[in-house]
Amino acid sequence: MTRPRVKWRVGLPLKFILSISALIAVTSIGLGVFFMQHDVALVTVELVERGRSLVRNLAFNGEYGVLIGNRELLGTLVRGLIQQEDVLYVVIQDATGAVLASGKAEQLQAIPPAGTPARPWTGRTWADLATRSTQIDWEGDTVYEVTHPIRTREVRQEREALGFPSFPGSGARGIQRERTIGLARMGMSLSVRRVSETLAGVRQAITLVLVLAGLVGIMVTVLLVRVIVRPINELVTGTARLREGELDHRVSVSSRDEIGDLARSFNRMAHALRQREAELQAHGKEMVRLNALLTEQQEALRRINAELAAASRHKSEFLANMSHELRTPLNAVIGFTELLAAQTYGPMPPRVEEPLQEIRQNARRLMGLISDVLDLAKIEAGHMELSYAEYLVPQVAESVAVTVRPLAERKGLRLVVEVEPGLPEGYGDAQRITQALLNLAGNAVKFTEAGEIRIRACRQDAAFLFQVADTGIGVPAEVLGQIFEPFRQADASVTREHGGVGLGLSIAKRFVEMHGGRIWVESAPGRGSLFAFSVPIRAEQTR
Amino acid sequence: MRSGVILHVEDNPSNRKLVRDLLATRGYRLVEAETGEEALVLAERERPRLVLMDLELPTLSGLAVTERLRAHPELGGVPIVAVTALAFRADVERAKAVGCDAVLTKPYDPMDLLRLVEHYIGPPPTEG
Ligand SMILES: Nc1ncnc2c1ncn2[C@@H]1O[C@H](COP(=O)(O)OP(=O)(O)OP(=O)(O)O)[C@@H](O)[C@H]1O
Ligand SMILES: [Mg+2]
Numbered sequence: 001m002t003r004p005r006v007k008w009r010v011g012l013p014l015k016f017i018l019s020i021s022a023l024i025a026v027t028s029i030g031l032g033v034f035f036m037q038h039d040v041a042l043v044t045v046e047l048v049e050r051g052r053s054l055v056r057n058l059a060f061n062g063e064y065g066v067l068i069g070n071r072e073l074l075g076t077l078v079r080g081l082i083q084q085e086d087v088l089y090v091v092i093q094d095a096t097g098a099v100l101a102s103g104k105a106e107q108l109q110a111i112p113p114a115g116t117p118a119r120p121w122t123g124r125t126w127a128d129l130a131t132r133s134t135q136i137d138w139e140g141d142t143v144y145e146v147t148h149p150i151r152t153r154e155v156r157q158e159r160e161a162l163g164f165p166s167f168p169g170s171g172a173r174g175i176q177r178e179r180t181i182g183l184a185r186m187g188m189s190l191s192v193r194r195v196s197e198t199l200a201g202v203r204q205a206i207t208l209v210l211v212l213a214g215l216v217g218i219m220v221t222v223l224l225v226r227v228i229v230r231p232i233n234e235l236v237t238g239t240a241r242l243r244e245g246e247l248d249h250r251v252s253v254s255s256r257d258e259i260g261d262l263a264r265s266f267n268r269m270a271h272a273l274r275q276r277e278a279e280l281q282a283h284g285k286e287m288v289r290l291n292a293l294l295t296e297q298q299e300a301l302r303r304i305n306a307e308l309a310a311a312s313r314h315k316s317e318f319l320a321n322m323s324h325e326l327r328t329p330l331n332a333v334i335g336f337t338e339l340l341a342a343q344t345y346g347p348m349p350p351r352v353e354e355p356l357q358e359i360r361q362n363a364r365r366l367m368g369l370i371s372d373v374l375d376l377a378k379i380e381a382g383h384m385e386l387s388y389a390e391y392l393v394p395q396v397a398e399s400v401a402v403t404v405r406p407l408a409e410r411k412g413l414r415l416v417v418e419v420e421p422g423l424p425e426g427y428g429d430a431q432r433i434t435q436a437l438l439n440l441a442g443n444a445v446k447f448t449e450a451g452e453i454r455i456r457a458c459r460q461d462a463a464f465l466f467q468v469a470d471t472g473i474g475v476p477a478e479v480l481g482q483i484f485e486p487f488r489q490a491d492a493s494v495t496r497e498h499g500g501v502g503l504g505l506s507i508a509k510r511f512v513e514m515h516g517g518r519i520w521v522e523s524a525p526g527r528g529s530l531f532a533f534s535v536p537i538r539a540e541q542t543r
Numbered sequence: 544m545r546s547g548v549i550l551h552v553e554d555n556p557s558n559r560k561l562v563r564d565l566l567a568t569r570g571y572r573l574v575e576a577e578t579g580e581e582a583l584v585l586a587e588r589e590r591p592r593l594v595l596m597d598l599e600l601p602t603l604s605g606l607a608v609t610e611r612l613r614a615h616p617e618l619g620g621v622p623i624v625a626v627t628a629l630a631f632r633a634d635v636e637r638a639k640a641v642g643c644d645a646v647l648t649k650p651y652d653p654m655d656l657l658r659l660v661e662h663y664i665g666p667p668p669t670e671g
Binding site: 324325327328329330331332333334335336338339342344345367385 | 555557558561564565568599628629633648649650651652653654
């Protein structure tokens with residue numbers, strides 16, 4: 001969140017103005033210096049040119065004065081020239097170098113003598129070879145000295161001299177000879193006024209340029225601000241608004257340059273973000289919907305589950321109650337039958353004895369059935385609790401053998417009981433374990449027509465292993481997995497013949513599992529069956 | 544002193560007759576009550592030596608009757624054998640908790656009942 005803050009924030013407009021101003025300043029100063037030099041050079045050329053024409057005139061006008069040696073006349077010429085502002089001195093000398101006339105400007109202390117070291121004038125001049133211009137340093141100033149020889153023309157009439165007549169208008173026909181009779185010499189210097197005038201002009205020009213350049217600079221800055229700074233600012237605020245979540249925000253920059261590209265790319269990015277967010281939102285909504293659906297279904301499942309559990313509990317409770325109701329009348333049936341059999345009512349006629357036995361047997365079978373149903377109901381209603389105690393495996397095997405042996409013998413089956421000697425004392429509900437083993441053994445007798453029933457008990461690690469093997473009809477593979485479920489019987493026709501409702505194995509299974517053991521079967525039709533279960537030697541009481 | 548009478552509390556007539564046939568034919572003296580209220584009155588009057596108590600009675604349950612008998616200053620010590628079609632272990636335990644000496648689950652073998660009776664009050668008084 002903390003943005004690095006620069007102490008001196010220099011915005012782009014300021015930078016533009018500063019750099020443009022610097023540029024203008026440098027340019028103007030450069031231009032000024034150039035123009036100044038240039039103008040001064042021009043003025044100098046002009047000065048020298050003027051000097052040259054002045055000295056030529058002087059030489060021409062002074063010809064006569066020099067010829068006749070009229071110093072008066074020459075002095076007048078010199079004084080006239082000295083009046084000129086830029087003329088420093090004027091000297092007229094004869095061929096021998098003697099000064100015939102001279103004059104100097106007031107500000108000058110002395111006229112530089114002839115032969116003062118001079119530099120040749122380097123400025124451009126007219127091609128007038130006779131006029132010479134040089135540059136000398138005199139009294140701390142640069143003086144431009146111009147000289148011109150004073151000549152006179154002597155025309156000798158060659159024809160006249162040779163005796164030929166001369167034609168009128170053909171004066172040039174004679175032989176002309178020029179002779180130098182003296183020298184006109186002049187010193188020129190730039191007047192302060194001229195120079196300052198020149199410089200003032202240059203200054204004006206520079207000022208004008210500066211003002212113009214400033215205006216142009218401001219315009220350029222304004223333009224730059226419009227073209228660069230404003231779009232950038234817009235992009236900056238656009239980014240900020242995007243960050244605040246305003247994904248529909250777009251920047252309105254459409255220039256065809258890099259900034260325009262940036263803006264368009266920004267807009268595309270915002271668009272992509274918007275779409276992404278929309279997708280995410282859609283996803284989120286879908287998720288919420290699915291979640292709600294899931295919760296709903298879970299709720300429904302939970303309800304159904306609860307209903308099923310309640311129904312199952314009701315069923316079990318109903319069965320339990322039913323069996324109570326059944327027990328009371330059955331008690332009378334069994335009781336009276338027993339009393340009859342015990343001859344409580346006197347001796348029975350022999351022919352009723354057999355029917356009486358039938359009643360007794362069926363009443364007991366009914367009783368067993370009711371007990372089974374009740375047991376299962378009790379287990380499923382959660383009322384069945386094991387009553388844990390020490391027990392001995394041989395006793396369990398023995399009580400099962402005692403019950404089953406008469407039935408087996410009646411069917412002509414051999415019953416073999418093998419108990420591993422020296423088994424430790426077990427801990428569990430002996431009555432339930434006995435019942436489980438009895439149910440297996442009872443089935444073995446019931447579903448075996450010939451051969452033998454073998455009951456075995458031995459130790460296997462920390463558990464007792466009980467096995468009941470028979471040579472009976474066996475169990476088809478496809479129902480092997482189901483016969484431990486309540487009311488499941490392998491073959492309706494076989495069981496109709498044998499009786500039973502299909503509870504024996506499921507009760508055995510539950511008793512075994514309540515002890516923390518397991519029960520299983522190996523069997524094939526016609527090959528007999530091996531039912532087995534194991535229970536921990538010391539069962540956990542927590543179940 | 545306690546009489547030699549057995550008080551049989553049972554609402555089902557067949558089962559009443561069954562016990563009557565079982566015990567009376569062997570010489571035991573028996574009084575019968577159909578309801579819990581009746582049982583209390585009879586117990587007070589007859590001072591039985593043994594009570595056979597059906598636990599499922601219409602209004603006043605066998606458990607309640609047992610509790611009251613146990614609270615009675617003179618009848619408190621009488622042996623009570625509960626007879627019940629309620630086969631849940633919890634039911635048996637509750638019966639024992641209120642003071643029943645034994646619990647017999649229906650349907651029972653009449654000979655088992657006979658053995659219990661003999662256990663508590665001995666063989667029936669011989670005639671004469
Ligand atoms: N030793 C066995 N040989 C062949 N089939 C068996 C054997 N034991 C069980 N079965 C098959 O498993 C089915 C279920 O057995 P289970 O003991 O649960 O019921 P049941 O014997 O038919 O009836 P109940 O035991 O309730 O009287 C039997 O009906 C039978 O088809
Ligand atoms: Mg069976």
